[in-house]
Amino acid sequence: MSPLSLYVHFPWCIQKCPYCDFNSHAVKNPIPEAAYIDALLADLQADLALLAAPRIITSIFMGGGTPSLFSPESLLRLLTEIGRLVPVDAQCEITLEANPGTFESAKFRDFRALGINRLSIGIQSFHDRHLRKLGRVHSAAEAKLAVEIAVKAGFDNFNLDLMFGLPDQSESEALNDVETAIGLAPTHISFYQLTLEPNTYFYKFPPKLPEDDVIFAAQKRCQRLLADNGYQQYEVSAYAKLGKQSRHNRNYWQFGDYLGIGAGAHGKITRSLPNDILRTVKPRSPEQYLSQPGKSQCETIAVAHLPLEFLMNQLRLKAGFSLEEYQSATGLAADSLEPSLSICLAQGLLQRQGLVYTCTDKGWDFLDVVLEKFID
Structure with a gap:
């Protein structure tokens, strides 16, 4: 059984960030957790029927949105049912994306007890004024506290997301963000430039960004700092300690196969080469997704x-x-x-x-x- 990854999308956030072009929606009412888990499982069953042969799941990535808004009980049900529907490797890498504004000690201990063995924490910056401009719901102090909570909960494998090229960000501020992140001892750092993507608030109302030469100089200094501290760049925006590269993301970048379930999720399934490689896309709207569980658009890659x-x-x-x-x-x-x-x-x-x-x-x-x- 050749390896297969599973991406699970959770489309709700506390609020929508002005730079974000992901399929995320600010929470206005209680999240329909039970109904959404039902839809995810129906979605998974439909995708499994597309496989030409049995496959084994080697990584699961729960992204969003903010998956950590869901309760441990809902995620337990999801992971348990996934294991009943499809073989899951005993050493499966199971990642949960989380925002610092959603961290609670007991909740994250429960997440770790479920078998979730990796976190990806959306820090973005350790400067409060930059966090406010980015529309983040957490402060720099809460970002550091989130890492402390994660470590105490038993997570020894976690990624920190950082952005550079922020509005009015100096080279020294970008460097300080990376230094602070390194001091928190993550196993992985995602370090990527802010871009103004279509269909975002920042694209419609662009903030003043640093000059290109300032951004480039900051990037190079930060990359040297990461390398000097044992974080080796293995992808355009990914840096990892030895043996801690993201298994899930490596599979994606190596043109591997993955199922994508959840509102707006994308997947890739190889049935036979070269004429039958499918791309799948799920309904983007959470409401539409919930009303049509298991619906998917499939297209064969030319x-x-x-x-x-x-x-x-x-x-x-x-x-x-x-x-x-x-x-x-x-x-x-x-x-x-x-x-x-x-x-x-x-x-x-x-x-x-x-x-x-x-x-x-x-x-x-x-x-x-x-x-x-x-x-x-």
């Missing part, structure tokens, strides 16, 4: 799009890819990457070391340029 689909994820990884991995994931011959692959090598955007192709520093900084060359 064979001509597979080179780009593979590379747009794989090239985000520092480890790059081999032609054998490409053939195994897509079912296509190695020469289907030509002539674009040779052009990128000649232009110094990609490099080959043995059997492995990776981005050069130039290619890493201009990844969009690299990928454009593989558009059918």
Whole structure:
């Protein structure tokens, strides 16, 4: 049984952040927890019927939104029923996203007792004025307290989310955020630049962001600091201690298969190569999702799009890819990457070391340029 990941989306938050383009909705009424768990399980059963053969779940990621708004009892029911519907690896990585404004000691002890063995905590910044501009519901002090609660609850594997390039953020403030995060000893740090995405408040009413050269200088200094403290960059925005890379996200970036359940969730299922690789999408509105449990839009990835689909994820990884991995994931011959692959090598955007192709520093900084060359 080849490995498979499971993503579970929880669409509710305490409030909507002005930069967020994820499918999240501010809580206005009590969350219909029981009904939503029912819908998730019906959704999972429908997706499992799409598999060409039995598969084993090796990672579960509960994202959002804010999954930690749900009760431990609801998540216990969800995880228990998942285990009854599909085989789950005994060493399964089970991640829960959480915002510092939702941390309670007893609740997180219960989460750990359920078998959840990894947290991803949305800090974003340790400066109160930046948190206010980002619309976060927590303070810097609450962010530090959340980590303390997590550690006391038994979580020894956790990620901290940080953003840089924030409105009016100085280089020294960005560096201080990273220094503070390192001091809290997470096993993983996600460090990514604020971007103004369509359909967000910030896109409609753009804040004043630092100049590009200030952002770039801050990024480079922070990356050096992370490396000096044992956090190795393995993806564009992901840094981890040795052996603590996110198993779930690595599978996604390596063009692996994953089921996506929940409002607006996406999935990818390989049934046969190269002609039957499915993308699934669930109804985005929580109300529509609850009214049509198990409904999914399925689309077969066109064979001509597979080179780009593979590379747009794989090239985000520092480890790059081999032609054998490409053939195994897509079912296509190695020469289907030509002539674009040779052009990128000649232009110094990609490099080959043995059997492995990776981005050069130039290619890493201009990844969009690299990928454009593989558009059918």
